[in-house]
Amino acid sequence: MNEPSKWISPFSGSETMKRCSVLSPQFLDEVEKLLDRFYDMTGVTIVMLIDVSGQLISYKGNPYNVNLSNLAALIAGDMAAVNEMARQIGEPDRFKLLFHEGENHIILISALKGSFLLVSIFKTSVQIGLVRLFTKETMIRLMRIIEEIGASDQVEQIVDASFTTSLADELERAFGE
Numbered sequence: 117m118n119e120p121s122k123w124i125s126p127f128s129g130s131e132t133m134k135r136c137s138v139l140s141p142q143f144l145d146e147v148e149k150l151l152d153r154f155y156d157m158t159g160v161t162i163v164m165l166i167d168v169s170g171q172l173i174s175y176k177g178n179p180y181n182v183n184l185s186n187l188a189a190l191i192a193g194d195m196a197a198v199n200e201m202a203r204q205i206g207e208p209d210r211f212k213l214l215f216h217e218g219e220n221h222i223i224l225i226s227a228l229k230g231s232f233l234l235v236s237i238f239k240t241s242v243q244i245g246l247v248r249l250f251t252k253e254t255m256i257r258l259m260r261i262i263e264e265i266g267a268s269d270q271v272e273q274i275v276d277a278s279f280t281t282s283l284a285d286e287l288e289r290a291f292g293e
Contacts, residue, residue, distance in 0.1 A: 144174060146261045150254050151176040158250050160238040161221070165258075167232055168192055177237075186290050191225055191235055226251055228258055 147165055154163045155176040162177030164184065170192030172184050199210045214225040217240070224236045224247060234255060236247055 139173065140265060143261060143265045146265075147174050147258070148176075150257055150261075154236075154250050154254050158236070158238070158247050159242050160236045160247060162235075162237045164188065164235040164237075165232055166192060166235060168195065168227075168230065173232070188235075190290075191223075191233060195225060195227060195233055222247075224248070224251060226255055228255055229262055231262070232258070234258065 151163050151174055162175060162179055164175040165173045166188040170189035172188040198214055202211050212227045216223040222238055222240055226234045228234055
């Protein structure tokens with residue numbers, strides 16, 4: 117059995133993204149509490165909250181050799197592509213849940229109020245029913261927090277020209293020509 121590689125983290129010694137001035141500290145504190153509980157109760161490898169533009173807001177878990185910033189951008193792109201497919205086939209609402217199952221890992225992506233994505237990555241040996249149950253519970257709690265704090269209105273202010281350029285550069289570097 118292979119030993120895990122060294123962990124690569126986009127953060128300098130921190131499990132949480134530097135607090136963005138757009139999202140309030142209160143919102144980020146509540147998110148961290150929810151992600152901690154989700155992680156502790158389910159046995160997932162990692163749980164992340166990202167915005168729909170692909171910016172990583174917070175995470176809990178063990179990223180091993182995964183660059184979470186790149187992964188967040190790819191997940192947001194995946195959701196955007198699936199939502200366009202939904203539109204193309206006449207689906208009246210966006211798809212709210214994506215499920216990717218590999219040989220060893222599962223990725224579960226849940227859309228939240230059109231602004232955020234809750235992402236769980238876990239081994240196939242983890243009980244999916246438990247992850248789905250806590251996903252639903254966490255989504256409900258996040259919705260309450262978003263409504264109370266108004267974070268969904270703030271997310272549109274996060275993306276600026278430099279972030280968009282940075283995202284495009286990272287995708288180009290990741291996929292290259």
